[in-house]
Amino acid sequence: MYLILNSNKMFFLFSLFFSTLISISSNSWFGCWIGLEINLLSFIPLISNSNNMLSSEASLKYFLVQSIASINFLFSILLKLIFFKNFEFNNIISIMINSSLLMKMGSFPFHFWFPNIMEGMSWFNNFILMTWQKITPMILLSYYFNKNFLIIIIIMNSIIGSIGGLNQTSLRKLMAFSSINNLGWMLSSIMISENLWMFYLFMYSFIISMMCSFFYIFNMFFINQLFIFNMNYMVKLFFFINFLSLGGLPPFIGFFPKWIVINFLLINKFFIITFIFIMMSLIMLFFYIRIIYSSFLFNYMKLKWTKFFIKNKLLYFINFFSFISITGMILSTFFFY
Helix, strand or coil: CHHHHCHHHHHHHHHHHHHHHHHHCCCCHHHHHHHHHHHHHHHHHHHCCCCCHHHHHHHHHHHHHHHHHHHHHHHHHHHHHHHCCCCCCCHHHHHHHHHHHHHHHCCCCCCCHHHHHHHCCCHHHHHHHHCHHHHHHHHHHHHCCCHHHHHHHHHHHHHHHHHHCCCCCEHHHHHHHHHHHHHHHHHHHHHHCHHHHHHHHHHHHHHHHHHHHHHHHCCCCECHHHHHCCCCHHHHHHHHHHHHHHHCCCCCCCHHHHHHHHHHHHHCCCHHHHHHHHHHHHHHHHHHHHHHHHHHHCCCCCCCCCCCCCCCHHHHHHHHHHHHHHHHHHHHHHHCC
16 A cells, blocks of 8 residues: 555656566667666665665665676677677577576576565565566567577576475565576467467466465465464465465466466477476475465464454455456366367
């Protein structure tokens, strides 16, 4: 609510959205770079909060990482323009441009900043970082990518996203590693087609928005808060259905985009990538189910007589969307050829 009532933050939010449009509609690399810079400078005021040391630290880290990536990007395109007059494909330059864009979106091997920065931010800012902030770098990446380099990155993203989340107790870090894993899926879909990527991003954003809203309403930041959480069981059930949907378990809507991506990967003969994706999805589901299992079945004695009464209109929307998450696969059969 703080964000909605603050006109200053609203201004930066609008400029954040428009900067993405500037980047993806630009007809020169320099225009793309300007869009990325405006994006960076409008996201930092959204993160930073003078009352919270963690968010101030996160905004500074974000600024440093993104400015290094921007400098690298600018350097690469200038090098390209100076030494190679016609834009013929060159391995080293393409890897440099790709690397700076991968750093922008928090992909392997530049993923170390991502969980750290997410740890210091509010759920709303985390939602923007996991969804909107990936749009610009990915579309720029689709213009000019080195296929072999990108395949290695995709495989490593998937592996690190799933294994990194195993020992996390913070929900924000868990969502960060989940995002790194999903980034592998998104990069593989953008290699095949932009429409496929847009569809995957839309579905992923839909699930992430529900998760972040849940965490925001109940003010949750760590796994042990899920054990203490004694709302009515329907809310709890919907919440865990979204967790399974994010992991990509078949009856739920989160499986649908993954199913389509796997389908197209197999058509394009990316067999090893598909195998790794499926194996890593199992690990993701393992740690989601571990959280769900313990918070459903452990008998937590503390606060048993306290009931949360949250009169929040947002919760009704989320319950409705969670219902879509359950019935999603039934709906999806109409879309699939």
